[in-house]
Amino acid sequence: MERTKKVTIQDVARYANVSVGTIDRVIHHRGKVSPEKRKKVEEAIEKLNFNPNMLARALALGNQFTVCALIPSAPYPGHYWTMPLNGLEMATAQFKDYGIITSYYYYDLFDEKSFIKQAAKIAELGPSGVVLAPLFLRESKHFTAKLREKSIPYIFIDADIPHGQSLSYIGPDVKQSAYIAGRLLNSMLPEKAEILMVNMVKGFENASALRRMEEGFRGYFNKNGLEESKTIHALTIQSTRKEEVFREITKYYIKNPEIKGVFVTNSKAFLISEFHRKHDLDIRLVGYDLVEANIAHLRNGGIDFVISQSPVQQGKRAIQTLFDFFVWKKEPEKIQYVPLDIIIRENLDFYINFNRHNQNGIKNNQ
Template sequence: MKRTKKVTIQDVARYANVSVGTIDRVIHNRGKVSHEKREKIEAAIKKLNFNPNMLARTLALGNQFTVCALVPAAPYAGHYWTMPLQGLELAAAQYKDYGIITEYFFYDLFDEQSFVRQTNQIEALEPNGVVLAPLFLQESKLFTEKLKSKGIPYVFIDADIPGSQSLSYIGPDVKQSAFIAGRLLHSLIPEKSEILIINMVKGFENASALRRMEKGFRGFFRESGLEQNKTIHSLTIHSTQKDEVFRELTKFYIKNPAVKGVFVTNSKAFLIAEFHRLHDLNIRLVGYDLVPENIEHLKNGTIDFVISQSPAQQGKRALQTLFNYFVWKKEPEKIQYVPLDIIIRENLGFYINFNRYLQNGIKNNQ
């Protein structure tokens, strides 16, 4: 027997071409709705055979939940951190009519004190929940201890803090993603080769995921019995400014001219690709995330593989997790890994179209 698909309030909103909030006002006979829209909504409810569920009924109680999202500021359009924000905004638009109020706070990727200032503001607000990208390890630990003492649940995205008492972690399996990067790079370079891991971060010791990432990358070669054939270097550059990155790369390659492959641990692989192109270096390159600059270098072949960590999905699922926790009293899984997609020139078009679809979805829901 074929099961009938459950009709949701979002289905009715789409059918009637109105917002979820307008549907709710009609269902509960509150607020002003034009006669034309009311008739349109009532017709849609009848046509789709929609029965308002308990969630829709509880909206009349006026419950509201404030969620503070603390993520790095994107310094320019198309930067990696625009993508988790897109996911957060998409979910915020979806749940705002259910009483979820989302407040956004941003910190500088290279300034721990900006992170601390924002956490102080969030503490003063005493929200119902927090979505946090804990890229500064020590500062994140201090902040989450305060949230715990106040009984405020928090969800991590992009990076995890092992042993923490977060409600959930939503993001990549960092060690496994780096293991995959090792396998990909190995497929591109000679059997006996030198490899370079590049971190671009203010302080390697305070970057919560980079140690596990490097461990995962080296783990591929160790577990595959390839360690003796590969010399793996590591270079941490305390900037993402092009001139500084190029200066550090120049110094490194002068001393280590035999490098055949590079793994970049963040979304800045395009900087390394540009350096290689300018200096006519035949070095294979693997990095993360489908930012516009990486797309261009995938197209021209100066980046070989990009591993996408579903950043928009991370933001969307984080807010969805808190919504389910507040409204449905649903305990989430402690770890929610997102898919890891391997992107090459040949499947690039699909992912570009997918991201465009996501952005349009956000605009239509706002």
């Protein structure tokens, strides 16, 4: 393999199917490593033509790389944003010996001012790089313009801003994920049905991904000639508080009693499921992400499908990408889509066990 391809220690770890820590112990002859793993590592180093001295020289420079992560706060255990945070923390721990330091700044999903305040702190600090969840569109554009002025690279996670000039976007193809949601929901509905798309955000127009989500969702029905048989409504609720969601959905269902299917565009499908069960409503439901509350409602049948967007991997890959950029000067792909997993009650336990085995599980993430 040509050296210009810059084989990394992570490439060796993946090839040998061991941790980066194991590679480090073998290279530097420290700690305990089983003979079997040592052999795997040595074979991988030889096969990939990895030169650990390159990394050693980089470390000898004594560089530290400060990463600032600006993401939504998680107001309670089991909230969606505990999962990307977990991924960021895992990767930071993995690379801490190589100069990566991550500081975390949190903003309120229903308060743009909190975003502005935290973004200003980061801009003043002038870090080596930034990981950003750009969920407030206007404020994110203003912040990233400041980062570009200071030549600070930034990575988007969870949501992208088209033409946002990020180093990379790591997350789902939100338009495609909503298209999939449309297909899943349609598979459970009668020939003629009314469908509701529920957004729980401060403001639809300033939410960076929701317009593309709606395009994707409606796109499935338009592409398949279903626009006349399936009537799609949209409801934006400016809260995720249970009592407020229940109040708004009650008013909507009174005015629109023929709703047969609901697509929730965030990880709060469990709130709609709880409302349906409380009022004994037979309405099909599709939502996002394996948060604990969604798991419970997937088990009891209140949620039919959950689309998982690999939130832990988003955080891990963001730090990995910045590490490769800082140390190896490796330009990442502009778009790094994460897998979209379709989860139902019948395969739920498989995903939970698989995730736990890979240290990305529900308990560890939430």
